[in-house]
Amino acid sequence: MAEAVRYEGRGEVGVILIDRPPVNAIDVAVRRGIQTALDQALADPAVKVVLLACEGRTFLSGADLNELGGAIEAPGYYETFDALEASTKPVVAVLHGTALGGGLECALACHYRAAVADARMGMPEITLGIVPGAGGTQRLPRLIGARPALEMMIAGAPVDAAKAKAMGLIDEIVEGAPLQGGLDYARRLAAQGAPVRRTGERTVDAAGFSEAEVADYLKSQARALKGRTTQEKTIAAIRAAIELPLADGLKREDELSQASLKDRESEALRHVFFAEREVGKIPGLPAMEPAPIRKAAVVGAGTMGGGIAMALANAGVPTALIEVSQEALDRGLKQVRENYEVTVSRGRMTPQELEQRMGLIRGATSQDAAADADVVIEAVFEDMDLKKKVLAGIDAVAPPHAILGSNTSTLSITELAKATRRPEQVVGLHFFSPAHVMRLLEIVRGEQTSSQTLVTSLEVARKLKKTGVVSGDAFGFIGNKMMQDGYFREAEQLLLEGASPEQIDAVMERFGFAMGPNKVNDMAGIDVGTKVREELYKRESRPDPYFVVSDALTAQGKLGQKTGEGVYLYKAGDRTAYPNPATTALIRELAQARQIPQRTIDDAEIEERCILPLINVGAQLLDDGIAYRAKDIDVVWTSGYGFPRHLGGPMFYADTLGLKHVLERVAHYHETLGHYWTPAPLLVRLAGEGGTFTQFDQHRG
Template sequence: MSEVVKLERHDEVGIVTVNSPPVNALSAAVRGGILECIKAAIADPAIKGIVLTCAGRTFIAGADITEFGKPPKPPALNDVLSEIENSPKPVVAAIHGTALGGGLEVALACHFRVAVKEAKLGLPEVKLGLLPGAGGTQRLPRAVGPELAVKMIVGGDPIGAAEALKNGLIEEIVEGLASGGEAFVRKLLAEKRPLRRLRDDDSKLAAAKADRSIFTNAVAAMTKKSRGLEAPFAAADAVGYAIDLPFDEGLKKEREGFLKLVASDQSKAQRYAFFAEREANKIAGVPEGTKPRPVNRVAILGAGTMGGGIAMSFANAGVPVTLIETGEEQLKRGMGIMQKNWEATAARGGIPADAPAKRMALINGVVGIENVGDADLVIEAVFETMAVKKEVFGKLDQYAKPGAVLASNTSYLNIDEIAKSTKRPQDVLGMHFFSPANVMKLCEIVRADKTAPDALVTAVTIARKIAKVPAVVGVCDGFVGNRMLAQRGKQSEKLLFEGALPQQVDAVVTKFGMPMGPFAMSDLAGLDIGWRSRKDRGIKSEIADALCEAGRFGQKTGKGYYKYEQGSRAPLPDPDVEKLIDETLLRLGRKKRVVSDEEILERMMYPMINEGAKILEEGIAARPSDIDVVWLYGYGWPIYRGGPMFWADSVGLKHIADRLAFYAKETNDPSLEPAPLLKKLAAEGKTFASLAAESKAA
């Protein structure tokens, strides 16, 4: 018998239990064990009904995705499901934790399903660039109808037990898992209830067969934010097969779709991103077994846009917050914005109606830094100048309790310098949240020279608790994300001096898959911010300065690089900007030329990759995948391209190094010369991935 799946007999009920920690994933051993135990239960004349359940914290939480792209190991999951579905004895899935992906497909092959009230059920394969490959797209529509099936399969988000019960995905919500499943089987046997094989039940497809708009409208709603992605559309097509084709034909077409996606570049990129996010939780250079410090309350200094968003993130996760301002008016304004934000989300149905009041109750708004005393973690989100930051950290020495982690939300400034303002540099680090902080998933955790290992582990742990993706980085100007972005900004500006227009540059960047181009982004942020900063440093930027001198500060003034109609954020090309650029170039004696889209893409992306190579050389990021995590979750890099370093490998590092050397010469810009690490990898025919593999092996 299998080591990871056991069969026990409780008189007439056979209990098949999967026990393969941590998440009972459908490895070859688990698949084989389920098949063996189900066959044994069917063959045992004393067993009249079967419960399929799992030990540990969850039901089967999905496929073993480490097997993807490798030669298949028997038995195939569809063979296991066929054995379950064709059992002459009732098979009941008893679900706790999460039944996801292949786990839910196993449950759908069972004749009945019960779950504890906290259970979640879903088919999230689309998030890995895939579609369910073991009948999920054929059985789920038959269980819940095509509308909810489209929402679950094309959207990829799970539903709770209450919604599953309401829609017929489960038969009952049970109290105790083993006893609940067993009691349900006994009830089935007593009532002599016929087996329900979803493959044979088309009753919930009838409405969509009669009126296909039920299905197409559901698909349109779920795919409107899927620009550039292949999997959501392929998954929608597969649900359509359930409506249009007999079960076996639909199953065959689903499998074809799955195999096509699993071999696609997009799915490879999305699976890479999945593992990169998990890898980012491993902190290089921290002794094994380092425990986080307890964090029961957080203090946040500053109730502005960033401070308020950070406070919301903690309250969303149930962590009490002391929100501190320098004056009553600023505090009142900040608290009011948070309340409005939550109320708007509740009105849209994004959170329960009582959530805004509950979350506001977790935030204690006060005036004065002396109120940080009971906080285990203090995050400052004050004005972005070194003098102000140092003053704040100097005061924290006086008021913060011993052992409190002291974090700066700076996006550029040197954390080592900030730490020198305190007598406890071991407690100081950076926690760089991205705006809006209550929405954006990334948190760059900046390790300073003297940051204690347990302070670092605390920051990573709490970031995960508030549903952020943490990436540990080192100290340098702009850390990882903004340092790379600065290279793109420099090139985008240069392109205007060579003949490109803002709308051409932005169109290339958005076609690549970024949510916004550099010039639309500048308009959103406000051109006056950079203008003031340049003036302070005695730097000129002729075109950007000319726009600001003409009162064009971006969206806030209705015109910047683009013009904006009243009440609209949509950027519209403006002939006045083209004229202003032409006049500036004429005045400077610059000649315009035709700049190709290909050149724009290379000059937007390759300098960032070059900077990424320098960041790796300097040890600012421990792994190429950490850089990719920063860009995926902080800057909207398209997930189907896996991150800049992953994408660079797919383009070819030799090609990138050659093109950078070409542009360095053509534009007389030595900053474009390939970084030593990039040159070395290109010369050796290696990739950033091979660099990561070598460092892991070492």
Template sequence: MALYTRVSGSVGVITLQNPPVNALSAAVRQGIVDMMDKALNEPEVKSVVICGQSGRFCGGADIKEFRTNMTGPPLVPMIHRIESGAKPVVAAIEGVALGGGLELALGCHYRIAHSKARLGLPEVLLGLLPAAGGTQRLPRLIGVPAALDLITTGRHVTAAEALQLGLVDEVTDHNTVDAAVKFALSVSGKSVVARRISTYLCPRPPDLDAFFEMAMQQVRQKSRGAIAPVACVQAVHAAATLPYAQGMEREKQLMATLFGSGQARALQYFFFAQRAVSRWSTPSGAHWDTSKPRPVHKAAVIGLGTMGRGITVALAQAGLSVVAVETHEKQLMEAKQAVSGMLERGAKRGRMVSAHDKVSYSCSMQSVADVDLVIEAVFEDMALKKNMFQQLSSICKPGTFLCTNTSGLDIDLLATQTHNPELVVGMHFFAPANVMKLLEVVYGQRSSAQAVATAMQLGKKMDKVSVAVGNCRGFVGNRMLKPYLEQALFLLEEGATPELVDKVLEEFGFAMGVFRMSDLSGLDVGWRVRKADGLVDPDASTGKSARIRHGFRYSPLGDLLCEQGRFGQKTGRGWYQYDRPGSRVAKPDPWLHSFLEEYRTRHGLLARRIDHQEVLERCLYALINEGFRILEDGIAAGPEDIDVIYVFGYSWPRHRGGPMFYADMVGLTKILERLEHYHQAHPDVPSLQPCSLLRKLVASGSPPVYRWREFIKKIHSQL
């Protein structure tokens, strides 16, 4: 799967052929070996160009091969063969040179890149490191600090940045292969000894030990328990301190440790999960992704609070014309200023320069009459949203898609307020909407396939990871969050502290524990929802609360704090104390500890020692159990949908794959046993009662997570 031709008389051109990104499959590697031997042995050939077909150089390894016993020529000797050859080899980089593709290019003696090409070593995102010499050659070429940045983050660089770093020799706006051939002719017959990167001395930063100590400290802090970034630092340290051959041996050892790790399995599962959710389907297996989305050229956003502003920015940066509507003049002016600021900052970071021109502002609902799609983003109040949908249904032109940004309200109820309920879908953005990658696209009972397809396509255009989910209270993410938060509160009632719960969850890999996150988002947000649901007891502060709501255990702790005006960071007091309102530095609060002791005494609760295992199991297993219920109810089509939502929307550590993958790693039998144990201890907490789907999976021998979708499809087809 590599084509060989000879051009200009003396240049051998090897073209990689493995669409769509010319991944380095066994057949491609064999083709490179055979064609390289041919080029090196032909006396007429004085130099060689390696390129990829269809405007893409090489996207790296074929990840599907990771799940099998790899065959074909190994990558490392293949690249060494290219580098050690006597004839100059030029890499013609178009499209992408990622992972093994960039390592292949580093084995060449020269690199010519198209101006729109992207280069990078993203192996760390799969729980691995660049193990075909990437950790040894890159530091020798561009220096340790720059190489560490690329290797430990997996970020891509543009051709312009690659040229600045010294990663490529030339950048062109024209035909890259022609430019590479011309370059190859200019170096024909020249010695390549000085162009073999493996022979370079690695430029060492001053005070090498202190530099790497600091680098390791920073990587450990950012990676939150992920082992691949740490191994990347160790491999680059070997490049800086050892001869090339010994450095390669160290790279090989580190890769062997990573390759068989649970984290690598989790990250590779998540790689494929992201692709699975883009091929969205119903739980019964009917694929909706074949429905053709309708083009959206002009959109409207109704309501310019925090979410509405972020959505406006996301749409404008995606190239759409946006009508931003806020019916109050003062709020409209404030929103206009805020949106303009966000667009300016986005432009400085390399986004659309002309996005300012994409947004028009209005106080009138009539201004949305000619748009293709509306996203309503008013306050999370059903009566208000119903009124908005009634107005929109009358004002908008026929066929306009009507979308609501809601975190959990009933899409079907909103659809009944319109003339065409099939045009209504939910688009649940996450704050800040112009930054967060996740978008839950919620379909109701009467949402058309085209409406869902259009919302999914629009999400993709905004650079979101869109996941199609069914309609229920809280959808997927917030529905699962509820038992997770409940368990954290129950643990406080039983003797834990906010610091203990948060410490355990952050050690697991969450960016923030339950209580620090609650302080950040504001305790009053959930308080309003609970009041609307009739859960808040007006007598709670007097001590008359029975701690039971609607027949089940309920913790009023959050309500009691809100009654004290403790809303979190915004007021300087919440589950923690802060030096001033708005500060983000959380400190343990002696008042809160006394408050918990008094609360337990008032309700006859005896504080006990709670260990780390119980915190982790009760919080995570209750959340996972709700995930199984969501799968059973058909709200999500498969475990991948849930895992993608939790990693991108709720800070679940990526190196643990997502809650459903984590359940598979722990073992479904163990999850079931522990849930049964906790439910027996707390029979008034229904979220701890094991879901019947979990029981069925265990009874079926606990099939691996990638087979659950088929198992669930079978169950739904029998209903």
């Protein structure tokens, strides 16, 4: 293996060149190499300035994540970065790609910083529940001020080179290749006799960092920080930068960073982070190359179809968007353009990029437009007969190698595939609305779906920058199965027993969901769920009561926000959910008809009864092989259904509760509420063994 770091003397500039593919993570070999190369530069009498640069597509991308929470082999981050800052010759870092977390902390320890124009830099550790632990909380405030440093660390979002220069984070934007631009800048500094300029010797500008000002800022970030605690330790670390000399501040930062790593919040966030990177590795799937995706077609130009076409165009894939009539097609293309115009108005896309993306979407009113597509995705109404008809039509015109995807959210892929002559190439591609924004893509394997089709479908997810999770073929797959037979079902049962929609939603929003189940029902359209259940009843049954409130509202034409009335009332142009006395009366009538006594229900019971079914149904999906691993379920629910990431997903959360406790409570509700609370066999087994879903994943691979 090539050296991770090498030293090159280039006249007056000594170059420390890091080459640690794929992303130049700062592992022990890099740290050791930096120190060795720095010693060589300091010993080289010709060298006046030291340049720290990276090969590959990015500057140092961050810390070695394999070291998180474990022992760090010497030299550590503090030791290495302190050595850079202590250098008696000026050290310049030249940034390109992304300099995040530990990568930026390394640059902060250098005396000068340059970057290419498209470089991005940031401190995203809060997304993992971690306080920066390599000097960032001490050096960044000294460089740009306490308040801007706080905002970078709490928001976690990177800044571009122009903004970084305006903030004082970097000193120069260089042109051309990073190494050459860095060399040119280092030579100018050498010619100027630029002095050593240690960040740690600066004082902190504390403007905007009073307790009241910090509290106001946190209020502005309340939605993003809901249920979180890492920000409090981060603030404490920045206060240490204001009050203490660097050496003491670094010690305080290390204490806070190490404490954050032990918090359940950080454990949960790191669980989700690693799970998202592992769900694409399917146990038992043979190694093979995915088929190329050069062209695509989408049938149906409604909300979902248009969003899927946008996701494909955003990935640079020419896409035919097909509708049955010119009127419907024009309406769909108009909506796509309007969606892009919103992105332009927010500064996230240029007008030229808008036209380029629209140019990749070709409207058509004949399925013949799919004749050259590598993947064809139907996105028509959730109706088995209609989807079969569409798939049969696609099958007749699509090239033999093409994958046929269904954007169904609940219907059997095995059954849908029967309408084609290529069932092995039929797969569920369940996008989430809005499809061009939401990161989750549920990939559903039918009984005959081939390994090649699965591998290529995972490549579709990667190409579209989505998190692809493979599910087996069952009603609702992973996410909707757990929502319909678990979370939403129990929310309706609680309504019948006397809990108000407002109380249920408030409890679940405090738990961490952005919206409670009743508000989500209204937003999605109550009739959508009713249609899903009508299709379900053709193949399976559910014991009553099962969504009797929602289906009664649908029968009355009270479909939620789109009709101005559903579970809640709505005013024109206002999405605020107002209490609906008519719904209260309807629920009372339905409960009386089923002889369900109504009572006062406390918040703790509501939370428990909404969350435990998620865990129990999830365990059943694992037992049945619908989900490969518990982490797959956690990714589905944190990426697509709003389960709070800082709790790790329903299965990880179950581990934190303790599976013995979970089983005891599920068994309790089984006794009091009936059959649908029957404990899943896997839950019974793991609880009896003292096991966890995390251990189950390790066993399953």
